[in-house]
Amino acid sequence: MEAIRIGRAEVDRARQAVRVDGVTVVLPHRTQLVLFALMDADGDVVSKEDLLRKAWGGEFVDESNLTQAIAKLRKVLNPEAILTVPRLGYRLGVGEKVIEVRTRSFPRRTLWIVAGVTLVSMIGLALRSSRSIESPRFVTADPVTGFEGDELTPTVSPDGEKLAFAWTKGSGSSDLFLLNLKDRKLKAIAARAEHESGPAFSPDGKRIAYLRHKSASAAVVLLDLTSGTELEVAEVPAPHHADYGQPGPFVAWMPDGKGLFFSDRNQPGEPLSIYLLTLEDRKKRQLTSAPLTAARGDSDPAISPDGRRLVFARDLAAGVSELWTLELNAAGEAVGQESRLVWKQRWNRSPAWSPDGKRIVFASGDWGRVRLWALEVGSGREAEPMLVGEDGWNPTFSRNGDLYYSRYWGTSHIWRLPLSAPGVAGGEPVAVLTSTRNDTTTIESPDGCCLVFENRRAGSFQVWKAGLNGENAGPFIPFRGHAMGTPRYSPDGRWIVFDGVEEKERDLYLVRPDGTGLRRFTAASGDDVLPRWSPNGKHVYFTSKRSGRFEIWKQALEGGDAVKVTRNGGHIGEEVEGRPGLYFRRNDERQGPLFWLDPSGGEHVVIPSVMTRNFTTTRAGIYYLTGLASEPGIRFHDFATGKSKLVVDPLPGVRMLWTVSPGHQRLYYGVQGPRSGDLMVSRRSR
Numbered sequence: 207m208e209a210i211r212i213g214r215a216e217v218d219r220a221r222q223a224v225r226v227d228g229v230t231v232v233l234p235h236r237t238q239l240v241l242f243a244l245m246d247a248d249g250d251v252v253s254k255e256d257l258l259r260k261a262w263g264g265e266f267v268d269e270s271n272l273t274q275a276i277a278k279l280r281k282v283l284n285p286e287a288i289l290t291v292p293r294l295g296y297r298l299g300v301g302e303k304v305i306e307v308r309t310r311s312f313p314r315r316t317l318w319i320v321a322g323v324t325l326v327s328m329i330g331l332a333l334r335s336s337r338s339i340e341s342p343r344f345v346t347a348d349p350v351t352g353f354e355g356d357e358l359t360p361t362v363s364p365d366g367e368k369l370a371f372a373w374t375k376g377s378g379s380s381d382l383f384l385l386n387l388k389d390r391k392l393k394a395i396a397a398r399a400e401h402e403s404g405p406a407f408s409p410d411g412k413r414i415a416y417l418r419h420k421s422a423s424a425a426v427v428l429l430d431l432t433s434g435t436e437l438e439v440a441e442v443p444a445p446h447h448a449d450y451g452q453p454g455p456f457v458a459w460m461p462d463g464k465g466l467f468f469s470d471r472n473q474p475g476e477p478l479s480i481y482l483l484t485l486e487d488r489k490k491r492q493l494t495s496a497p498l499t500a501a502r503g504d505s506d507p508a509i510s511p512d513g514r515r516l517v518f519a520r521d522l523a524a525g526v527s528e529l530w531t532l533e534l535n536a537a538g539e540a541v542g543q544e545s546r547l548v549w550k551q552r553w554n555r556s557p558a559w560s561p562d563g564k565r566i567v568f569a570s571g572d573w574g575r576v577r578l579w580a581l582e583v584g585s586g587r588e589a590e591p592m593l594v595g596e597d598g599w600n601p602t603f604s605r606n607g608d609l610y611y612s613r614y615w616g617t618s619h620i621w622r623l624p625l626s627a628p629g630v631a632g633g634e635p636v637a638v639l640t641s642t643r644n645d646t647t648t649i650e651s652p653d654g655c656c657l658v659f660e661n662r663r664a665g666s667f668q669v670w671k672a673g674l675n676g677e678n679a680g681p682f683i684p685f686r687g688h689a690m691g692t693p694r695y696s697p698d699g700r701w702i703v704f705d706g707v708e709e710k711e712r713d714l715y716l717v718r719p720d721g722t723g724l725r726r727f728t729a730a731s732g733d734d735v736l737p738r739w740s741p742n743g744k745h746v747y748f749t750s751k752r753s754g755r756f757e758i759w760k761q762a763l764e765g766g767d768a769v770k771v772t773r774n775g776g777h778i779g780e781e782v783e784g785r786p787g788l789y790f791r792r793n794d795e796r797q798g799p800l801f802w803l804d805p806s807g808g809e810h811v812v813i814p815s816v817m818t819r820n821f822t823t824t825r826a827g828i829y830y831l832t833g834l835a836s837e838p839g840i841r842f843h844d845f846a847t848g849k850s851k852l853v854v855d856p857l858p859g860v861r862m863l864w865t866v867s868p869g870h871q872r873l874y875y876g877v878q879g880p881r882s883g884d885l886m887v888s889r890r891s892r
Contacts, residue, residue, distance in 0.1 A: 236261045237275040244298045253295040255684050294664050344888040347594040356883030358612045359404045359454050362604040364411040372403040404456035408463050415457045419444050422795055440483055442470045453555045454600055458507040467507035475755035477503025480518050482538045493540050498754035499732035508557040517557045523712040523733045529554050548589055558601040567601040594888040607890040616881030618644045623873040628826035629842030631854045638676040647692050648874045650867040652699035660691045669693045669704050682721040692736050697743040705735045741783035749777055780823045797833045813843055820863040824870050831863050
């Protein structure tokens with residue numbers, strides 16, 4: 207690959223100076239502030255509102271001032287240095303032709319722009335420290351697999367000749383396969399009815415450890431590759447239903463092969479921690495301790511090649527996770543305290559150590575837009591995006607330094623089913639919201655004029671508004687955080703409540719349907735998610751971990767303290783007009799009962815199996831998905847008869863059930879669109 211330097215800019219914040227190719231460029235003060243704000247975002251989108259606020263300090267100015275500043279920067283740097291993200295704002299240096307970042311030692315922070323031709327798209331602007339660093343080793347990536355379905359969670363054998371991975375064909379469960387990288391022969395090594403994922407080769411290459419998922423738990427299994435025998439060595443909590451494919455690793459080996467690291471907990475309701483199981487005596491030792499308010503706790507263990515440093519992901523809130531590290535001694539015992547290694551206001555998962563122990567590669571982003579990043583261990587510098595790894599998950603290294611990972615992307619669309627009566631389809635379903643990303647949680651306005659929905663069209667989770675048939679879709683909430691989701695109209699149509707992350711924790715926010723009046727609704731320690739209105743619109747029910755485990759709470763619209771509603775765990779709940787009590791799921795496992803909490807506090811099973819949060823209530827009954835192969839399709843539980851029935855024959859690709867229109871005339875649900883999960887390799891330059 208030939209790289210052609212077309213521009214170089216030295217940015218000196220202290221002197222507010224910009225030098226391009228050695229020549230000092232005079233920029234207006236506000237234009238400099240716009241550049242600094244874009245640089246601080248590290249390639250993420252910065253809204254027009256944020257740029258105006260940071261550069262003009264709250265002064266009332268016309269948006270044309272910002273447009274002129276952007277035009278000036280493009281002229282000084284290069285036309286592709288700053289990209290416009292329609293309806294959202296601007297960001298630095300993302301383009302299919304901007305492909306390489308280089309640095310040299312300068313007395314102050316530097317910014318380079320380099321252009322060329324390559325097979326991958328990447329971030330072409332980055333900030334570096336004053337010390338020079340090694341040029342990127344990984345510049346191209348090639349496909350390893352391209353099978354039908356999703357190939358995920360790869361692991362390379364120590365001799366570099368075999369690749370084990372999980373393969374999901376269609377919508378079935380995933381099985382483990384072994385690919386010989388020399389002759390391309392493929393064979394199944396673990397293919398049962400259960401979901402199997404996260405394989406990890408032992409240091410001697412003779413065994414594979416992996417997770418076998420069950421309904422409410424998972425088994426850590428050792429597979430002997432010579433004899434084919436399997437041995438379950440531990441029972442652990444099942445990974446979150448959304449973690450089956452992309453995140454991980456679930457299991458990591460000690461470098462001497464004598465033990466395994468994985469996530470576990472002492473009792474239900476606690477956040478996960480990292481444990482070490484010694485295989486000889488089957489003794490399990492807890493190594494980390496996540497705070498009780500952490501959303502899920504500690505997962506994704508990765509051990510350094512010398513066995514002295516553990517890196518893991520700590521999920522603090524939905525959509526926010528950090529990478530932490532813990533020093534270990536030769537016996538795998540903790541030395542000192544855990545310390546935070548990587549923090550950004552986003553998801554940071556799937557860490558992997560390079561063979562020389564000098565670098566950690568991990569997945570970072572906002573669920574719908576993730577790529578691989580690298581951190582030079584001990585350098586004092588921040589992590590930086592890699593040249594390869596767009597949509598990258600599950601990085602893993604071979605011993606010779608080649609980087610393997612899974613490249614996964616998927617789409618989902620919103621469909622609408624007309625209803626002629628409660629539980630009775632009134633016509634053919636139609637697609638109302640489709641895109642090349644994920645369109646999810648959808649709610650129809652009380653007046654029937656429009657839809658508000660959660661989507662990842664701009665990369666991160668956002669809440670958008672569209673017409674009733676999906677027309678004129680776009681953002682409308684001036685929210686400065688990220689990972690917005692689960693919007694709900696109040697019954698009178700005056701407010702929309704949603705959850706989002708502005709700092710480190712997820713809270714609830716209120717906004718008017720026209721995008722004005724944005725305010726934080728909850729602010730207690732712990733994740734506040736999944737809001738639902740009471741039928742009279744006076745309270746909002748939501749799920750929170752503020753008491754140490756997920757329970758359902760409610761808070762008055764007019765203020766006051768939140769009140770805990772459930773006592774033995776609660777994940778999502780809805781009150782039904784005209785019926786006392788609360789209908790709720792106790793946890794977020796893939797399948798589980800739907801309970802009714804009566805006014806006296808008693809709990810009763812209403813529906814034996816509901817998939818995650820896939821239910822929505824009406825005065826006449828409950829629409830739901832079971833998640834069971836024996837009961838496919840959208841079903842309806844009739845309050846009058848106490849029985850359930852199929853609303854419509856099983857619909858292809860249905861993955862989530864969202865809401866019913868206020869007049870109970872239309873049912874909204876999600877359909878799985880095209881997706882791809884392939885394994886890639888980026889070979890280290892030698």
